[in-house]
Every structure is written in structure tokens, then in C-alpha cells.
């Protein structure tokens with residue numbers, strides 16, 4: 001294993017002012033996004049949408065890598081250029097989601113396990129040939145009555161670690177994503193405790209599976225109030241509690257920590273990240289790997305219409321720029337107005 005190469009890539013992925021664009025929605029998930037703009041979920045529309053994003057002039061200034069879905073890493077733009085080449089021409093790295101989604105975890109009502117380990121070694125080799133430099137696997141941890149169980153935390157951490165070991169063996173940087181879901185009426189301290197337990201289980205399993213942390217990237221949730229909780233923690237509390245749990249549970253050997261947005265508003269996701277970076281110095285590069293928080297305004301502006309492509313690209317470029325400032329700890333609400 002060329003750990004120096006993996007380490008270089010893992011640093012590059014989270015180094016300010018850049019972060020990751022998560023554009024790896026499965027066909028069914030992108031269908032939900034398209035439904036919000038009344039667009040049918042056919043391959044031509046998926047191509048047109050991703051091509052719009054990847055042809056955004058200058059996006060590579062703020063985006064170090066793009067996570068793709070299986071269809072997209074094999075796909076060509078309308079003029080025959082591969083999506084992978086569009087991304088590379090901006091100096092960004094193509095990456096690939098390799099998990100196969102979640103299924104109910106037997107014996108644990110309401111909890112899920114991520115599938116996709118069978119045959120993964122061969123799939124990783126193919127993705128490396130298609131140009132991927134890194135990979136992603138997402139575990140889903142639900143909070144609720146009696147949840148998460150230790151069983152679910154452990155089973156998901158084991159799967160993440162087995163995946164990470166296989167990715168490194170294939171020469172690809174694994175993004176490990178144990179997502180504690182925001183849905184529920186729990187308070188922010190419950191989110192803190194569950195996030196701590198999930199990270200503890202993850203780093204124990206990564207050790208067991210001999211994963212070299214210098215060649216990994218962590219993609220965590222932030223510590224936030226449950227969406228149905230009457231007391232919603234403010235920006236400073238989210239930033240302080242998220243940093244506290246990361247410092248307690250994420251070894252300094254991990255080069256980059258890149259957050260998911262998880263359903264936060266665009267501006268909250270940016271404000272939280274900026275507040276954390278402003279509280280540095282930190283042991284890791286701390287940046288973003290947002291899906292919805294980078295794409296929501298672009299998809300709405302585009303609305304599936306060719307005449308809106310430039311406006312959609314402008315919306316995406318704006319969010320990328322704002323999050324680039326946040327990766328530096330330098331974003332203010334004023335930047336939204338002046339740069340919009």
C-alpha cells in the first residue's frame with residue numbers, strides 16, 4: 001500500500017479553502033430532488049444536471065473532489081467528454097460511493113445496516129480504473145427510544161472498517177461516514193452522546209481492521225438538536241459541542257474531517273463550519289462534503305430548463321465560495337449578500 005500517496009490525497013481533500021461536493025445521490029434519491037422541480041427521473045435529465053454542475057467555471061477553486069454515483073462515473077456529457085474528465089479539468093478529484101444503501105438490521109427494530117461488502121474488492125479495482133481517487137461508505141445511526149443499540153453501532157462500525165481496509169488495499173482513500181441522523185425530538189446533548197459512541201465504535205473497528213488513519217477521511221455529522229426538539233441550539237453551541245466530540249474521539253492522525261450537511265439549511269451548514277474553523281487551530285483540516293447544502297439552490301434555480309444552466313451554475317458557485325470561506329473560518333452573513 002502506498003500510504004504516502006493516500007495521505008497526500010486525504011490532506012488535499014479537506015485543505016481550505018476547498019472541500020468535497022457530494023453528488024453521489026442514488027438514482028432513487030436524485031429522483032426525489034427532481035420531483036421537487038417537477039422533473040422526470042430519466043438518464044438524460046441526470047446527465048444534464050450533473051453536467052451543469054461539473055461545467056461550472058472555476059468550481060475547482062473551492063471543490064477538491066466530487067463524490068459520484070456508479071452511473072455518473074461511467075457517464076459522458078452531451079458532447080462525449082467523460083464526467084470524470086470534466087471534474088479533472090477543474091483540478092478536482094473524482095470519487096465514488098461504493099456502499100449499496102441500508103437494510104433493516106435483523107433483531108434491532110428501527111435500526112439499519114449498510115450493505116455492499118460482497119464483491120467489493122473487485123468493484124474497487126474497477127472504480128480505480130475508471131479514475132476514482134477516493135471512495136465513500138455511509139452508515140446510518142438513528143436516534144429514538146432505545147436507539148441506537150450497541151449492536152447497531154458495532155455492526156455498522158465493523159462494515160465501515162472492512163470497507164476502509166479494502167479501499168486502502170485498492171489504492172483508494174476511504175471516506176468513512178457514520179451519520180447520526182438529525183430526525184427526532186432528542187436534545188443536542190443526546191446527539192453529542194450518540195455521536196461520541198459512534199466515533200468510539202468506528203475508531204475501535206478501524207484499529208481492529210488495520211486501517212492506516214493517515215490515509216483516511218472522516219465524514220461526520222455535526223452535533224445538533226433533533227429536528228423536532230423545541231429548543232434548537234444556536235450556531236456557537238453547535239460549533240462548540242461538535243468540536244468537543246471530535247477532539248475527544250478523532251485521532252490527530254486523521255488528515256481531514258469533512259462534514260455532511262444532513263438536512264441543515266444552506267446557511268446554517270456554512271455558519272457552523274466557519275465558527276468551528278474560527279475556533280482553531282485544530283488537529284485536522286476541517287471542511288465540508290455537502291450534498292444538499294451545496295446543491296439545493298442550484299437545482300431550484302436550474303429547474304430542469306436549459307436556459308437556466310448559467311444561473312444554476314452561479315448558484316452552485318456561490319455556495320461553493322461561501323463554504324470555501326467557512327473552511328478558512330472567514331465567512332460572515334455579509335458575504336452572502338455581497339457575493340450573491
Ligand code: 13P
Nearest residue numbers: 022260261262290291292
Ligand atoms: P448531505 O450533505 O445532503 O447530508 O449529503 C452528504 C452525503 O453525501 C450523505 O451521504
